Amino acid sequence: MTRGIIVLLALCLVSAAAYFTASKWAIRHQTLTFYDTVRNRPVAIDIAVRRDKELQADAGLAELPVAILNHGNTVRYTEYSFLANLFAARGYMAVSIQHDLDSDAPLVTKVGELYVGRLPVYERGIANIEFAVKQLEKLQPNADYDHLTMVGHSNGGDISMYYAKLHPDRIRKVVTLDNLRVPFMIDGKFRILSFRSKDPVFKPDPGVVPDQSICDQAGITVVNTGFQHTDMSDRGPDDVKNSISSALDKFLETEAGRPVPARVRQTPGAMAQVR
Secondary structure: OHHHHHHHHHHHHHHHHHHHHHHHHOEEEEEEEEEEOOOOEEEEEEEEEEHHHHHHHHOOOOOEEEEEEEOOOOOOOOOOHHHHHHHHHOOOEEEEEOOOOOOOOOOOOOOOOHHHHOHHHHHHHHHHHHHHHHHHHHHOOOEEEEEEEEEEEOHHHHHHHHHHHHOHHHEEEEEEEOOOOOOOOOOOOOEEEEEEOOOOOOOOOOOOOOOHHHHHHHOEEEEEOOOOHHHOOOOOOHHHHHHHHHHHHHHHHHHOOOOOOOOOOOOHHHOOOOO
16 A cells, blocks of 8 residues: 555656646747837737746746847748747747738849848848837846847848847847848857858858858858758758757857846837838
C-alpha cells in the first residue's frame, strides 16, 4: 500500500514537472489590427511571446526585449513564424508587422534612383513600425522599445537596415535575410547578422554587403548559404528554416551576455513618423 502511494506521488510529480516545463515555454500568438487615422491606413501585427516572460513583465518584474519582424515583398507578415517563435523562446516579444496592403502600388524598380526607387516603400515601413510601437507601448508598457532588434527578409531586410540607418541609437541588433538594396551600417554601433542566398535571380546591389575585412571590424556576421532567396520564409523547406534558426540561435546566445545601453525613455511625441 505504502509503495503504491509512493509510486503515485512520483507520477504526480513527474506530471507536474512536465506541465510546468510545457507551460513555461509555451508561446502565445496574438493578431491585432490598429488603425492609423493620420495616414488612413490599417496596420496589422502578430505578437509572439513566451507566457512566463509576459507574466513577469505584467508583474513589473522584467522588461521584454522587442524584435520587429519585417516581411518580404508579396509575403505575409504571418509567414515568418519560425523566426518569431525562436525570438519568443529566447524571451523576446516578437512583433511581425504587415507593411503592404492590396491597395498599395506594386513594388517597382527604377534604375538610377536611390535604392532603385524604393525609398517611399521603406519610408512607409518606417511609419508602420513607429505607429505600431506607439500602440504597443499602451498594451505592454514593460517592454524595451528604445533598443529594438530589427529583423527582415528581402524588402523587409532593407526596411530593417534603413530603420537602423535613421535610428542607430534605438537599435540593439539587426538580422537580415538577403536584403538587396540598402547598404549595411558599418560604424560598429550594433551587431549585424545577415543570411545571403545563392540565387541567380536575386542579387544584392553593389556596395550593399561590405567586404570581409570591413565586416570583421564592424561586427558584421555574413552567412553565405546555398538557399534560394524565396525560401527564407515559412514557405521554404524545413532544412532551410532549421539551418537559419540554428545559426540565429547561436548568434542570440552570444549576444545574450552583452550589455544593453542605458535606457532613456522617450516622451510620447518623440517618435516622429517618416513620410
